[in-house]
Amino acid sequence: MKLNTKSRYAVMALADMAVFSNDKAVSLRDISLRQGISLLYLEQIFLRLKKNNIVKSVRGINGGYILVKSPKELKISDILLALDQKVKTIGCKKDSKKSCNGKSTKCITHNFWDELDIHINSFFENKKLSDLLKSREARI
Amino acid sequence: MKLNTKSRYAVMALADMAVFSNDKAVSLRDISLRQGISLLYLEQIFLRLKKNNIVKSVRGINGGYILVKSPKELKISDILLALDQKVKTIGCKKDSKKSCNGKSTKCITHNFWDELDIHINSFFENKKLSDLLKSREARI
């Protein structure tokens, strides 16, 4: 049970931006070098972050990406949402009339997974990008 | 981000046992019919539950499986552990000297994923099999 690398790298890259941008655009090349993430992969990730209005882009020389919100305001859940990384530990389709095993009623465990989803999502809802940086500073 | 079906079915099957066993062994065939899970698949799952001492088996006619602990004492985390379904949202190897991207220091996000793991695991640690049944009863 883990998040996919796209989501993990997205969080990592945005944290990198929060640390190293000095109100300037941060290029993917720099992020790639600092964080050791493939440039081509980052491009794919930032495409989606842009579409979901997490970052905006500046083209051309000295271009790069800029955080739309400040790290203090950017929720981790927003980032995951941008990458379709839904937390859905439940087995059945949420809207479907059918349960996870094809029956018409919800299975014994349904409510339990539902609670788990809420538990995890509230963690992501309550964490801001800036929270990641704090513990970083504490370690230095 | 979801658990694999083995884990989900394991929880479901054990909850089924808790409901339908009357201090008798419950056969996989019955669980299969009630919960709509493939019998062959259940066999594979119960093999591991048995190895990890979650259930014990009774062979022969009228045989089946019996919960080793009472539902009140059986933690969900025990079940997941039996199926190797570790919650490890972190990218790097826990013991390894290297970070998730091959550097020698932990990446910016490491502590964050660590917190998340703790958050999720404590949920599973604190939930007992009997807790699943409660909400079931409430619905009836």
Place this chain on the structure above:
DNA sequence: AAAAACTTGACTATTTTAGTCGGGTATATA
């Protein structure tokens, strides 16, 4: 003896994941 039910390892099709490739377009600066 026969049937019910557990035992076990191997095997496979499908899906998901992680990541690459190729060919763009925009813009700052020399």
Place this chain on the structure above:
DNA sequence: TATATACCCGACTAAAATAGTCAAGTTTTT
């Protein structure tokens, strides 16, 4: 205005994980 830098975007693929099956047993009760 040439050119290098950096974003843009769809398509593609290799590898890994997953879900589930199969075959060939053994044990125990009736």
